Amino acid sequence: MQDSVKPDGITPSQTVGPFFKYGLTPTGDYAWNDAFTSSTLTPDVTGDRIRIEGRVFDGAGVAVPDCMLEIWQADAQGRFADPQDKRALPNASFRGFARCGTDKDGNYAFETIKPGAVPDPDGKPQAPHILLAVFGRGMLRHLYTRIYFSDEAGNSADPVLALVPADRRATLTAVREAGKPVYRLDLRLQGDDETVFFDV
């Protein structure tokens, strides 16, 4: 039986390359259907509907037109749509996952809901956050970061933000636009204002 073979390690990552769009984010431009969209919204989802948008830049400050971004998040009550989270609601249609590609000017945008607080390994609440994975040509492995929200008082007590030097926390904090349910966060893959990426 094949299952008895213990592998000598995991399969290494390779870049998503420049040509993933027709397979992973066709969005009507190719003869292939989308498994995912840039929205996590479903008709029955509760919570505050928000848009998160921004641009992706490389180390020379040039917009990155061929990134793929994926988000993973809890629902408004802080539950994940994964049976491994025993608090998950089995009948809810909210999945908590979305994917998009950047456009020619490096723009991305997600439509989603504001997640609730999720416990850390000690059971203490983390501030509301979304996990973000960044894939692209030139990136041999995707990078993990987090999106926090500028209008959350819990940020100051968040155990993960506490690991980040204070002067870099802004790279993880999406800023609410006045009067609109829209948050902005630019990503910088390299340089002085480089986005904080996590070793997870």
Next chain:
Amino acid sequence: MAGEEFAMTFIYPVDSNKAHPLPLSPDYKSSIKRAPNKPLIPMRHTLSELTGPVYGHETVREGDNDLTTQHAGEPIGERIIVHGHVRDEDGRGVPNSLVEIWQANSCGRYVHVRDQHPAPLDPNFTGAGRTVSDASGYYRFVTIKPGAYPWGNHHNAWRPAHIHLSVFGYSFVTRLVTQMYFPNDPLFPFDPIFNSVPDEKARARMVSSFDLENTKPEWALCYRFDIVLRGKNATPMENH
């Protein structure tokens, strides 16, 4: 652990990531301005990292795993079967995992609008497919063997033939995008993307093996490719 509401049986050792390329691999020119300069910040996994998107059969249509039947006619090229198991680090099959693939056609040309390599497009081949691993972790595609193609990284640079794969697994930190190569490709020593993986044994895990036993007579050669994702049992066998 976060309490009894969360009964996770898997751990994801950060050490396993040593198999991956470093972000900066200067021979791969595109990595120079896109790799972070600052070290990644280590952190404990929380529920957010330990859970992950669950997508199953509703995501995949009948026939999505056969890239040779998506158009009016059959694509040109060498028909092949690519199959194997999605596994965890202990070797157990990972069931119900979405596997997405995309690739060049038999001439080494991608349907992507930005690929201007002067090789023909094939009106009967898009080059995209997806499937879900079964209860034992098994997956299977039917496709056309992709061609090698030139790229601008350095003088006379050619990518070895490969199929791109995207796999989910049990958690957001098992997410894997990789490339499957074909055995004994003469381009291996010259490819900076393949060689961005520092360990020779790890590189070998990106190379499929020819599978005569599952080759279909009079129809298609078969290649086997196991995809090993992060994830170990939280209580290792040696402790039992």
